Amino acid sequence: MSVGLPHYLVVSALLFSLGLLGVVARRNVLIIYMSLELMLNAANLALVAFSRYHQQLNGQVMVFFVITIAAAEVAVGLALIVALYRRRHSVQVGDFATLRH
Amino acid sequence: MLDALFYIFAGMTLVCGGLVVANPFSRNPVTSAMFLVLTIVSLAALFVLLHAFFLAAVQVLIYAGAVMVLFLFVVMLLDVQEEEKRRLRRFSLVSGGVLALALAALLASVLGVVPVTDLSGPGLEGTTAPSAGCCSRITCSRSRSCRSCCSWPWWGWCC
Numbered sequence: 649m650s651v652g653l654p655h656y657l658v659v660s661a662l663l664f665s666l667g668l669l670g671v672v673a674r675r676n677v678l679i680i681y682m683s684l685e686l687m688l689n690a691a692n693l694a695l696v697a698f699s700r701y702h703q704q705l706n707g708q709v710m711v712f713f714v715i716t717i718a719a720a721e722v723a724v725g726l727a728l729i730v731a732l733y734r735r736r737h738s739v740q741v742g743d744f745a746t747l748r749h
Numbered sequence: 750m751l752d753a754l755f756y757i758f759a760g761m762t763l764v765c766g767g768l769v770v771a772n773p774f775s776r777n778p779v780t781s782a783m784f785l786v787l788t789i790v791s792l793a794a795l796f797v798l799l800h801a802f803f804l805a806a807v808q809v810l811i812y813a814g815a816v817m818v819l820f821l822f823v824v825m826l827l828d829v830q831e832e833e834k835r836r837l838r839r840f841s842l843v844s845g846g847v848l849a850l851a852l853a854a855l856l857a858s859v860l861g862v863v864p865v866t867d868l869s870g871p872g873l874e875g876t877t878a879p880s881a882g883c884c885s886r887i888t889c890s891r892s893r894s895c896r897s898c899c900s901w902p903w904w905g906w907c908c
Contacts, residue, residue, distance in 0.1 A: 651755045659759045661856035665849040670770035673845030700799040
């Protein structure tokens with residue numbers, strides 16, 4: 649069976665599940681951010697696969713904007729992490745629970 | 750040949766993605782960042798296999814270049830020595846695994862509903878030649894008659 653759209657969708661789904669596992673299971677904020685990047689990339693892969701399958705460039709344009717947003721999000725998020733670290737001296741999410749009553 | 754390349758890079762993506770999330774040999778975030786670079790590069794290779802050359806180049810430039818530098822800068826700015834002493838909590842690992850498996854099962858069921866035989870379509874690695882009758886290259890190749898698909902706002906809306 650030659651490689652087609654379903655193969656790429658399976659890879660995308662597995663990668664997204666891996667990212668979700670990282671977000672839920674890990675306690676380090678930096679690793680959680682990397683897992684978020686994994687999930688974004690999984691969505692990008694599905695978009696590009698659909699774009700290729702339908703022979704339209706709409707999906708690729710979408711992926712371009714997603715990459716831009718992801719880069720900006722990483723910049724803001726890492727700045728937040730550094731600011732949090734300067735207050736709490738920790739990067740574990742368990743130590744950031746002061747908003748909880 | 751292209752199928753073999755797909756399987757190689759898909760496996761590399763998934764294995765390196767798994768090592769980003771849970772590396773059994775090292776708890777250091779720098780290791781995770783390095784495996785994230787490998788994941789992104791193999792994803793760029795998958796983009797090349799999908800004929801998205803520009804996106805592959807942008808992926809390597811922005812993710813492996815800019816985002817990873819930012820990640821490594823912050824990881825090394827913060828204190829990573831204390832990190833290795835902490836253990837992964839079993840409850841969070843089990844609950845996260847159950848959640849991820851549930852999501853994978855859900856996506857698999859959705860993929861099972863999609864009629865795969867109907868999706869053979871134009872073929873992922875085939876030529877990009879448009880079907881006869883379409884006036885633009887960016888058109889739906891399966892359309893019988895392209896009435897409105899060639900004018901700008903309705904590119905995708907093929908007949």
